[in-house]
Amino acid sequence: MKLKINIISAMQDYLKQQIEAALRQLAPDLDIPEITIEKPRSPEHGDAATNVALTLAKALKDNPRSIAHKIAERIDATSGYIRSVDVAGPGFINFRFSDSWLADQLSVAYRAGSEYGKGCLLVNKSIQVEFVSANPTGPLTVGHGRNAVLGDTIARVLEWAGGDVQREYYFNNAGRQMRVLTESVRARYLQAVGKDAEFPEGGYEGAYITEIAEKVRNENGDNLTGEEHIAIFRKAAEEGIFEDIKQTLARMNISMDSFFNENTLYEDGSIDKVIGLLREKRLVYEEDGATWFKTTEFGKEKDTVLIKSSGEPTYRLPDIAYHINKIERGFDLAIDVFGADHIATYPDVVAGVKACGFDSEKIDVIVYQFVTIVKDGKPFKMSTRKANFVTLDELMDEVGADVTRFFFLMRAPGTHLEFDIDEAKQAGEKNPVFYLQYAHARIQSILRKVRENYDYSDKSLDFSLLNHDSEVTLIKRILEFPDIITQTAIQREPHKLINYLNDLATAFHKFYHDCRILGVDEQLAFARTGLLTVAAVVLANGLGILGISAPDRM
């Protein structure tokens, strides 16, 4: 389905219907194409425009402008929806919304109150968003931040579109990573109690490892030197790190609904079942002691190992089983959020799920490009193992959770994000997030003053009094909000919501400079108060979807 943003959908439907009716009169035999209505870039071209006349020039054997005129004169401009229809440029038809229609729509938004913007696109859809999914080998880093914030924000916007959303964190506490981690903790422990321990090759060097080792020592004493105590270190490492991770997420306004341990897929036989199903389809074979998946059948250059000759599965096998598990749990849609480095696994998983007879269409992926950390003016290479990373907690200590979330969301997921630590730190007052928050706080301040000075009542608000350019611009922005949410939910690109909120805040600030509330005619003052009430709702709701606070004072 083609869906254009920035056009109020009711208006869009109305215009389409009008144009179709005109076309049926003009050319009864014509196969009417999908009519696109868009918002022109320049306000001079009206509030909405269509290019049908240009696209139909060939089919109708007429020049676009002539067609456009014929359509335009068959459209009723006195219906209440629009106040003008014009033909312009090479054959565009431009429409202008009527003041009364805008006032009516604003009134609808006003009555919706804090619910304004909620949609029904995904109502009755159960959706799972899986994100973060970092194995418990260390604190979350700035690198994980983009994943976490994107996943949570997309979950929020899907909820606003009516979806029933579950946030899930998938982890593996049984693989090689965890063994190395455990060995690292144990080595630090042994060193602490004065034993001559060799630090494992490629072990985790962060200070948090030493802290966990210290904790084990405090709780269990100095006698865990034998190999038989390894489980204690493992458990301490996993639990300690997971606690940190959950706290970090909570600080960022993120709360998971479920944690899924990869291990359950082994325990409940899912792994064996997948291998069995793939074997039935003759997509699996043994070679060199390993079990291979015939990914060449799906256009890949090489087949892929599912079970190593050591008998240990690669991560791809549980990944397939896990996604089948999601579908079996009944989700209508299962979204994965992962970084560009995992892109290669996605086709294998989809192919595996499909081959096992499940509907892989229900799986969707959001791939985001890497975050380049810039520190002291130069790129900063990070590695969890080497412990030369910046943790999310450190970042939030410096700039706060709101700024952190905003930075990760302000760019399209598909583009590389440059996160300049120094800039974020010194951002302070000029930070873009404050522009939005300030607009909200400023409106709240005005609303407080109105309550102090007037006996404000919304019983008989007359929004048709709002005719100033700045008022009309703000109203139009406000009316775009529900469509922006729908669009963001479909495209899963939260930066579009940010751009919109920026435009909205700009429209408000402009209004503020041009139009006063205190001291003008009371009916007008009340209408403006109503307008600002809705503007504040949109800012608060928009920021809420981004997981960012909307302060009343700052």
Add this chain to the structure above:
RNA sequence: GCGCCCGUAGCUCAGCUGGAUAGAGCGUCUGACUUCGGAUCAGAAGGCCGGGGGUUCGAGUCCUCCCGGGCGUACCA
């Protein structure tokens, strides 16, 4: 080598899936309230949209070939 992503103002990035004169923030320069919050607003400067071909009424957007970055391309996760 092959696959995916990216290349737009000095810097960081938008650009509504092919529309009209390519935008914003930061930075630079110039202006603006004796009343609602100057964390604001108005204006200026700044561009061969990496480059060449092509597709059509129309290309930053689509196809192709180069150039330049990132990430994959493991019996690592």
